[in-house]
Every structure is written in C-alpha cells, then in structure tokens.
Amino acid sequence: MHLKEAGIGEGISEVIVTTQSVSGVPNAAPIGIITITNEENKYFVKLYKGSKTLSNVQETNKLAANVTDDAVLFVKAAFEPLAKTQFSLFYGFPVLKEANSWILFDCTFSKKTRESFVFRLAPLAVKTNRKEVKAINRGLNAVIEAAIIATRYAITEDKRDRAEREKLMALYARIVEKCGGSREKEAMKILQEKT
Amino acid sequence: MHLKEAGIGEGISEVIVTTQSVSGVPNAAPIGIITITNEENKYFVKLYKGSKTLSNVQETNKLAANVTDDAVLFVKAAFEPLAKTQFSLFYGFPVLKEANSWILFDCTFSKKTRESFVFRLAPLAVKTNRKEVKAINRGLNAVIEAAIIATRYAITEDKRDRAEREKLMALYARIVEKCGGSREKEAMKILQEKT
Numbered sequence: 001m002h003l004k005e006a007g008i009g010e011g012i013s014e015v016i017v018t019t020q021s022v023s024g025v026p027n028a029a030p031i032g033i034i035t036i037t038n039e040e041n042k043y044f045v046k047l048y049k050g051s052k053t054l055s056n057v058q059e060t061n062k063l064a065a066n067v068t069d070d071a072v073l074f075v076k077a078a079f080e081p082l083a084k085t086q087f088s089l090f091y092g093f094p095v096l097k098e099a100n101s102w103i104l105f106d107c108t109f110s111k112k113t114r115e116s117f118v119f120r121l122a123p124l125a126v127k128t129n130r131k132e133v134k135a136i137n138r139g140l141n142a143v144i145e146a147a148i149i150a151t152r153y154a155i156t157e158d159k160r161d162r163a164e165r166e167k168l169m170a171l172y173a174r175i176v177e178k179c180g181g182s183r184e185k186e187a188m189k190i191l192q193e194k195t
Numbered sequence: 196m197h198l199k200e201a202g203i204g205e206g207i208s209e210v211i212v213t214t215q216s217v218s219g220v221p222n223a224a225p226i227g228i229i230t231i232t233n234e235e236n237k238y239f240v241k242l243y244k245g246s247k248t249l250s251n252v253q254e255t256n257k258l259a260a261n262v263t264d265d266a267v268l269f270v271k272a273a274f275e276p277l278a279k280t281q282f283s284l285f286y287g288f289p290v291l292k293e294a295n296s297w298i299l300f301d302c303t304f305s306k307k308t309r310e311s312f313v314f315r316l317a318p319l320a321v322k323t324n325r326k327e328v329k330a331i332n333r334g335l336n337a338v339i340e341a342a343i344i345a346t347r348y349a350i351t352e353d354k355r356d357r358a359e360r361e362k363l364m365a366l367y368a369r370i371v372e373k374c375g376g377s378r379e380k381e382a383m384k385i386l387q388e389k390t
Contacts, residue, residue, distance in 0.1 A: 009330065009332065012332065015331075033330070132327075135202045135210050136210075141333075141336030145336070179206050179227070180206045
C-alpha cells in the first residue's frame with residue numbers, strides 16, 4: 001500500500017496521531033511518521049516514554065495518522081485533550097473529523113532507545129477526505145517549529161540553550177505575525193499562553 | 196474572484212512569480228503574495244528595486260503566481276534562470292508547467308518604499324492543475340527559510356547578524372537532513388552550493 005496519495009511522503013511527515021486506550025479513551029498528539037524509501041516504503045514512528053500515545057499503542061498495537069495543515073489543531077493536540085466532538089470513527093478507531101486524510105496503522109515493536117520506543121507501521125486502511133492546493137505559508141511553518149520547541153520545554157528539565165530557544169520562539173512569532181493567516185495567529189496565541 | 200480554491204490564502208502565500216519582459220523573455224522568482232482579508236480579499240505584492248520581476252511588471256503590468264510545494268523549484272527560481280522547457284503559456288503568459296495552480300494578475304502601482312514598489316493585484320484568470328493531500332514536512336519549511344536567508348545574503352552588503360544567520364542556516368540544514376525527502380535534500384544541496 002503506497003501512502004503518498006494520502007499525504008505521507010518521503011522523510012518525516014508531521015501528522016496528528018490518534019490512539020485509544022483499551023477502555024476506548026481517545027487521544028491525539030502531533031507526531032512524525034518516518035518514511036524510509038527503499039525498494040518498498042517502510043514506515044516507522046518514534047514514541048516517547050511517558051506519553052499517552054506510547055501507552056495506548058502498547059495496549060492496542062494501533063494508531064491512526066491524521067494529515068492536516070490546520071495550525072490550531074496541531075497546537076491544541078500538543079497541549080490539551082481534544083474535545084470528544086472533534087473525533088470521528090474510522091473502522092471503529094478514533095480519528096480527527098477535520099483531517100484531510102486518515103491512515104490506520106498496525107504497530108509492531110521495532111526497537112527501544114533510552115527515551116523512546118520505535119514501532120514499524122503497516123497500513124491497514126486509508127481514506128482521503130479532501131484534496132486541495134495551497135501555497136506555502138511561512139506562518140504555518142513557524143507555528144510547527146514553535147510548537148516543537150514549546151513541547152520540548154515541557155518534557156525536559158534541561159536549562160541549556162534556553163536563551164537560544166527563546167530567541168527562536170521570538171523569530172517564529174515574528175514570522176507568524178508577518179506571514180500567517182488567522183488560524184496561524186490563533187495557534188501562536190494559544191501556544192504563547194501555554195509556555 | 197476568490198483565490199483560496201487556487202491556493203492563495205490569508206497572510207502571505209509563498210509562490211513562484213513568473214513575468215515576462217516586453218520582448219517576451221520569461222523570468223521566475225520566489226515571491227510572497229499578500230492577502231488582506233476584509234469584506235473582500237485584496238491582493239498585493241512587494242517587488243524589490245533592481246529585481247527582474249519589478250522591471251518586467253513595470254513593462255507589462257502583469258504577473259502570474261505559480262503555486263507549488265517543490266523545494267527544488269523554489270531554490271532554482273531564487274538563484275538561477277529556469278530553463279525555457281520549464282515554462283508553459285497560460286493566456287499567452289509564461290507560467291511554470293509543474294505548478295499546482297496558476298493565477299494571472301493585473302498589477303496596479305500602489306506605493307513606493309525606499310527599497311521596493313508595492314502593486315495591487317487583480318486576478319484575471321485562474322487555473323488549478325492538481326489538488327493533493329500532503330502532510331507538513333519540516334524539511335520543506337526549512338528549505339524555504341534557508342532560501343530566504345540565502346537570498347538576503349545576496350542582496351545586502353550588511354555584515355551584521357552574519358553569525359546569527361549562519362547559525363540559522365545550520366539549524367535548517369539539520370532539519371532538512373532529519374525530516375526532508377529527496378526533493379528537500381536536493382534543494383538544500385543546490386542552496387549550499389550557491390552560498
């Protein structure tokens with residue numbers, strides 16, 4: 001099954017990963033899907049220890065990749081539980097209603113590192129909801145970079161490079177202010193309230 | 196005419212602008228289309244003095260926005276003349292064959308700043324060639340940011356913040372290496388050869 005048509009390309013695709021616990025509680029978090037392109041495409045994901053996504057995958061061996069370019073959805077998924085009304089079901093598995101495409105994956109443990117578990121992903125089902133054409137917006141890019149920095153603030157006690165990160169955050173905030181649309185500006189506002 | 200369907204959204208849309216001289220020589224350069232969203236959308240472009248795009252627009256009062264997410268196309272358009280075979284004609288005006296959409300604009304002089312001319316843009320014709328779904332790739336974002344920094348190296352004599360810019364270039368190179376696909380890696384390689 002080739003996933004390029006559903007938006008998962010070479011390198012790392014930034015998506016919102018949805019999972020559920022054994023008892024059926026859904027979760028959403030922004031995560032990268034790693035595509036290794038050889039004679040056939042191979043998909044992997046690296047899940048950090050202590051994350052809800054990891055414990056859910058360990059319980060159910062499944063995750064769904066939700067492809068979206070909505071800056072607000074990325075930031076909300078990074079910092080707060082999404083509302084139940086934002087989920088829909090795809091083959092009985094929670095996905096995000098607003099996503100442009102869904103890919104349901106089976107997860108097989110591949111390796112363990114000091115801080116994470118890596119899983120090999122095998123696509124079980126794919127659905128494209130919406131195709132579009134959209135010019136690159138530097139504001140969207142800046143929100144994603146800022147969210148990654150902000151997430152790292154949250155999960156590490158490391159104080160090194162703090163000034164460096166704050167300088168980058170200020171740079172990304174300026175880019176959003178200059179280049180972003182209303183969704184990017186709203187996302188940046190949420191992000192700044194969280195950090 | 197609403198351009199969102201053709202990929203020109205709120206804020207600044209990074210596109211490749213094609214123009215031609217009175218004698219019909221085509222040119223391509225990465226430029227932002229500014230959308231001001233009020234009761235109706237208004238489109239503007241800021242063209243730097245000394246640029247081929249500006250002199251062509253002054254000669255013909257027209258430009259075309261080519262929406263694409265091809266990192267290599269962005270970098271090549273920034274640093275070298277594109278091959279004639281990469282152009283096609285849209286209502287007799289040069290556009291990029293590979294673009295996902297084309298918007299042909301009429302340009303009206305709006306204001307002059309120290310370093311640029313601003314034009315108000317009125318869409319004359321729109322064509323969407325290809326819609327797709329594509330996950331965010333941080334490598335693509337990083338190529339765009341790196342290309343902007345590299346372009347500024349070229350047009351300014353200013354030595355201030357040079358170390359800062361080199362640090363950012365190194366950061367973006369690392370992101371491309373980690374997250375990019377083959378197009379992003381090729382684009383970054385071209386960019387590094389040019390700077």
